[in-house]
Amino acid sequence: SGLALLTGAVLWWVLRKSRDVAKQSGLVLSRANQNLINDLQEFLGALKLIKIHGEETGYRRQFDRVMAQLREQQLDFNQVRTRSQMAFRIGGALALAGLTYAALTWARLPTAKLLVLIAVFSRMLPQVSSIHMGLQQLWHMTPAFANWRRWLTLCGTERETGKAENLAAPDLAHNIEFKGVRYQHPNSDKTFTVPDLSIPARKTTAVIGPSGSGKTTFLDLLSGLNPPEAGEIRIDGQALRADAGWRRRIAYIPQETGILDGSLRDNLTWGAVTADEAMMWRALEQAAAAPFVHHLPDGLDTWVGERGVRLSGGERQRLALARALLREPRLLILDEATSALDRDHQAVILDALRQLHGRLTVLIVTHRHEEIRDLIDGQIQVEAGRVSAWQPLTVAGDG
CATH class of the missing domain: 3.40.50.300 (P-loop containing nucleotide triphosphate hydrolases)
Incomplete structure (x- = not known):
């Protein structure tokens, strides 16, 4: 039971940590995307002036920096997902080992019941891992969704009354x-x-x-x-x-x-x-x-x-x-x-x-x-x- 509790605590810590990292990564990614859109609009709006003044290189460097930031954040998020998935699998294996040990040592379950328990646990573990992956993606999108809700609320407060x-x-x-x-x-x-x-x-x-x-x-x-x-x-x-x-x-x-x-x-x-x-x-x-x-x-x-x-x-x-x-x-x-x-x-x-x-x-x-x-x-x-x-x-x- 101690092993199961320890494993559960580790999995909970991994879950909390991956949530925080996913949210932060999503926030930075959302800002970088907005900066990219703003830079593109500015570039296209002043294209003639930029070409006359020979500022294409400066804008290209600016685009490269933003694109590098986008790539870095996406890679970081993918690494976090991979690591947390591995942690879940290792934690699940340890939990299964602890459960098997407890069933054999203390509960003295019959072999047939133990096999059924192991089979159920083995089927549940991938589903829990998939849920965790989905939660990570959801947390990653939370900043963009919050920004959308903010603009939606702002538009709602400025809505005109009456139909023309x-x-x-x-x-x-x-x-x-x-x-x-x-x-x-x-x-x-x-x-x-x-x-x-x-x-x-x-x-x-x-x-x-x-x-x-x-x-x-x-x-x-x-x-x-x-x-x-x-x-x-x-x-x-x-x-x-x-x-x-x-x-x-x-x-x-x-x-x-x-x-x-x-x-x-x-x-x-x-x-x-x-x-x-x-x-x-x-x-x-x-x-x-x-x-x-x-x-x-x-x-x-x-x-x-x-x-x-x-x-x-x-x-x-x-x-x-x-x-x-x-x-x-x-x-x-x-x-x-x-x-x-x-x-x-x-x-x-x-x-x-x-x-x-x-x-x-x-x-x-x-x-x-x-x-x-x-x-x-x-x-x-x-x-x-x-x-x-x-x-x-x-x-x-x-x-």
Whole structure:
């Protein structure tokens, strides 16, 4: 019995030790995999810059270090599994020997019963070893599972309430109002405030401010992506809710246009699946994109490549504008959409916006408004997390 107890204690220690090692190995492996993904994303996102600066060797060394860490951790885990399996087998053999000795010496079992007991123990031992191997694999995966649960919980706390199809969205026929709005950035002491603001409908407004002033936060509040912690946002007097119903009324064009790896038709109908070909060409005409599309070999079915690499910067922006207009939005937001274009391509986009003046509400986010002064009706200044009142300018198109 003493031998059996000693063997059981040793097996229990092996079990606890292998659990701790498997968890630690899984934690390091999970972090190394995340680092590898981050490094790959960084490398692919800055590939042109890396090649120009000749930093390929540095990134290769960094990848090699991460891959070596992954290999080392996997080998360590395999060694732990092998050693613990051997310990279980040796411990099982010792336990069987002790059991046999006790059965013969103290219990004086008949030979037939002893053989049955040995047979049962021998059949059970591999099953126990398999269970232990499975537990080790489970412990090894625990850190990744815990990370997944953490992100799942975080997503659950940020879940929007209500279904977009059941919520009536305002038409934006009169104005957008901010009443004492305050927003606190997560994990930060920075506060964004909009004391009182009224943006008239069917006007073109410039949102001006330096980098980091809060222009993006302002757009997130306006689009309902982030609900304010205090105050209220109203569309035509109706309180804005953080749901997709209002966002269906918005078209957003960032500096990075988000062109899909597909055809022009695929890109145009993204977000407007019911649009027919006549509607597509009308949107292309409004965005001054129809001329270059007519000259493409396959027209609307021309493949544009990943992120639109087969199109020029100006063509991508015009395609993005046409896609936005095909949604028939009430509010069109251009977030530094023309800042990376040369003067000629910028002029084409601005001319297209002039044709839309008075037909929908337009917000143009920019660092400076001199180039669009003849296009805008008013401006909003964003500085140090605070938004000023809407200031009217000369009527667009009057010079």
